[in-house]
Amino acid sequence: MTKPTSEQGFLSVVYEQKTHDTLNTYLYACFLSQTKPTSIAKALFDSSWVEAMQEELLQFKLQQVWILVDLPIRKRAIGTKWVFRNKKDERGIMIRNRERLDAQGHIQEEGIDYDEVFASVARIEATRFFLAYASFMGFLVYQMDVKSAFLYGTIEEEVYVTQPPGFKDPDHPDKVYKVVKALYGLHQAPRGLYETLANYLLGNGFKRRKIDHTLFIKKQKGDILLVQVYVDDIIFGSTNKDLCTGFETLMKDKFQMSSMGELTFFLGLQVQQKEDGIFISQDKYVAEILKKFNYTDVKSTLNPVDLGKPLVKDGDADDVDVHLYRSMIGSLMCLTSSRPDIMFVVRACVRFQVTLKTSHVLVVKRIFRYLKGKPTLGLWYSRDSPFELVAYTDSDYAGATQDRKSTTGGYQFLGNRLISW
Numbered sequence: 001m002t003k004p005t006s007e008q009g010f011l012s013v014v015y016e017q018k019t020h021d022t023l024n025t026y027l028y029a030c031f032l033s034q035t036k037p038t039s040i041a042k043a044l045f046d047s048s049w050v051e052a053m054q055e056e057l058l059q060f061k062l063q064q065v066w067i068l069v070d071l072p073i074r075k076r077a078i079g080t081k082w083v084f085r086n087k088k089d090e091r092g093i094m095i096r097n098r099e100r101l102d103a104q105g106h107i108q109e110e111g112i113d114y115d116e117v118f119a120s121v122a123r124i125e126a127t128r129f130f131l132a133y134a135s136f137m138g139f140l141v142y143q144m145d146v147k148s149a150f151l152y153g154t155i156e157e158e159v160y161v162t163q164p165p166g167f168k169d170p171d172h173p174d175k176v177y178k179v180v181k182a183l184y185g186l187h188q189a190p191r192g193l194y195e196t197l198a199n200y201l202l203g204n205g206f207k208r209r210k211i212d213h214t215l216f217i218k219k220q221k222g223d224i225l226l227v228q229v230y231v232d233d234i235i236f237g238s239t240n241k242d243l244c245t246g247f248e249t250l251m252k253d254k255f256q257m258s259s260m261g262e263l264t265f266f267l268g269l270q271v272q273q274k275e276d277g278i279f280i281s282q283d284k285y286v287a288e289i290l291k292k293f294n295y296t297d298v299k300s301t302l303n304p305v306d307l308g309k310p311l312v313k314d315g316d317a318d319d320v321d322v323h324l325y326r327s328m329i330g331s332l333m334c335l336t337s338s339r340p341d342i343m344f345v346v347r348a349c350v351r352f353q354v355t356l357k358t359s360h361v362l363v364v365k366r367i368f369r370y371l372k373g374k375p376t377l378g379l380w381y382s383r384d385s386p387f388e389l390v391a392y393t394d395s396d397y398a399g400a401t402q403d404r405k406s407t408t409g410g411y412q413f414l415g416n417r418l419i420s421w
Contacts, residue, residue: 052099053082056148057167060101063151066161066177068169077160077176078113078186079104103161103185114157119190120213122230124337125420127267128280128379130215130228132417134237135278135381141237141263141271142244146193147256149232153182153192190231197229200254218243235263269338270378281378282338286371289331293368300373301366305345320361326353328364335371338378340421342367344409385415 060066071077083100108114134141146152159179163169182192198216202208206216206227216227223240225247234251238244251257263271272279290296332346345367352360393410400407412420 053101053164053167056099056101057164059148059151063148063181065151065181065183066179068163068172068175069160069178071160071176075158075160077162078107080161080164080185082165083184100184101164103179103183105185105187105189108159108187113159114155114187117187117191119194119231120229121190122212122214122228122267124267124269126212126215127228127230127235127269128419129414130226130235130237131271131278131280132381132414132419133226133387134273135383135417136385136387136415137239138383139237139239140241140273141235142248143260143263143266144234144236144248144251145258145260146197146232146234147258149255150182150184150186150189150193152255153189153194153196155179155182155186155188155192157188159186193232194229201227204250230267233266235266267337268334276384277380277382279378279380280338281376282335283376283378285335286375289335290368290372290375292331293328295365295368295372298369298372301369302373304342304367304370305348305363306366320356320358322353322356325356325361325364328368329353332364332367340411340418341374341377342370343421379418381417382415385417387414389414 081102081104083102085098085100131141160176161179161183162176163173169175179186182189198208198213201216206218209215209217214229216229218225218227220240220243223238223243225236225238225240225243227234227236227247236244236247238247248257248259262273265271268282268285270281270284272281329346329349332342333350336343336346345363349360349364349367390413391410392413393408395406395408397406398404410421411418
């Protein structure tokens with residue numbers, strides 16, 4: 001700690017304090033945090049954070065999440081930790097700080113601490129289909145968030161966790177908690193939450209779709225209410241606004257919900273709902289990755305790929321940093337949720353993540369230069385377009401120069417709304 005480091009600003013703040021308790025609090029917060037240790041350390045030292053942690057533990061007690069017991073013989077307790085993070089909106093602006101107690105589920109063993117863990121979550125194609133239908137019907141889509149979501153799910157396995165750091169029972173410091181509800185971090189937590197949500201909706205007149213199990217529909221007197229679930233985030237819309245109001249009331253009777261108003265940001269997509277349609281984009285994310293990889297000041301290009309120079313193994317070229325290449329590819333894969341114009345070339349670059357050379361990096365750089373020139377492109381779902389399913393597909397027979405394999409592509413539209421590719 002006394003060595004000269006790049007964090008001298010943080011250390012000077014720490015040493016300004018006079019007591020060992022304060023020093024330990026700062027250092028403990030720094031240990032917990034993976035990013036921005038200074039700000040989080042200050043935040044944890046603030047009494048409001050301690051109060052928030054106490055309030056969360058009070059919720060655990062009220063919802064009977066766990067029971068304080070002696071650890072049975074031949075059983076082990078899973079560790080717990082406090083996690084702090086800043087929640088941001090679609091513009092990247094911090095809207096609130098959040099704290100959460102997580103179980104260290106990475107040490108769970110299959111067959112002992114958990115069995116079945118699969119939980120249905122909405123696919124990005126299903127979300128685009130939902131928005132396409134909303135644009136066609138002309139209704140607004142709203143968003144809700146379940147507070148302390150996993151605490152509403154139950155688990156069947158016998159799981160024990162240690163007492164939270166800083167909040168041990170002074171009379172029983174050696175006891176552990178037997179978990180009754182699904183705690184954050186446990187492998188089976190998402191499944192427990194999904195089953196609780198699904199059973200509650202099914203018990204209140206909703207019908208679950210056979211193909212997409214995250215989509216629930218309720219029809220009433222010629223009107224329709226659609227609900228899409230992604231873990232603890234819920235989007236919904238109806239041809240009758242009163243049904244939306246009733247759905248909010250229904251959910252708040254069972255869960256602690258945060259009403260977030262009209263949908264503007266979901267699964268990384270920016271959503272603009274207008275009178276004549278819905279526009280989906282990721283321009284804020286484009287700006288982030290351009291800044292991350294230092295492409296904010298480069299010269300732009302008109303297209304993402306040079307068709308005259310196909311990608312090959314290129315064994316004679318120089319090796320490059322594989323970690324940087326994979327990081328860039330991963331960022332571009334996330335961007336393909338709303339940018340079909342880069343899908344082909346990104347998927348082509350994915351094939352060379354093991355035997356990559358300088359020529360492959362140049363292709364990825366060209367994609368970033370293309371994004372620099374066209375950062376705001378997205379999908380437009382017009383309201384006045386028909387709702388007929390139209391699909392296009394094509395294949396270049398034996399088009400690959402190396403192994404003579406074919407490449408097949410396809411697009412699926414609802415009217416002129418592109419929903420899958």
